[in-house]
Amino acid sequence: MKNLFPALGLAAASLLILTACAGPPEEPVVALWQQIKSANADLRCDDNSQCHSIGVGAKACGGPENYLAWSSKHSDGAQLKALVAQHAAARRDDDQRKGMMSTCSVVSDPGASCRAGVCVLNQQQ
DSSP states (O other), X not given: OTTHHXXXXXXXXXXXXXXXXXXXXXXXXXXXXXXXXXXTOOOBOSSGGGEXXXXXXXXXXXXXXXXXXXXXXXXOHHHHHHHHHHHHHHHHHHHHHHTXXXXXXXXXXXXXXXXXXXXXXXXXX
16 A cells, blocks of 8 residues: 555656646647648649639738638639638637737738749739
């Protein structure tokens, strides 16, 4: 019985150390952003008709925080749009939970074009 208590203490200490090393769970916003980047990794294009822009994130007053260029030549637009919608919803929930605020400025869609075989956002004027 005397040998049991040190063993239990060691087991409890090991469990605490392993739990501390695990770190906090990944937030849905971060995980969804990684999925968006992965789904939008191939931006190659042949012409402007294959390039599109999509609003990402969510501002407190509505609308996206920013835009991404994407290529319909190599990306599944429906999948990307679904991920972006999930990310925006998670972002709104996260901001509300944390009491975050944002400006109500409107970020206009710059559109996208094919330059040097890659879809890029057009320059804002």
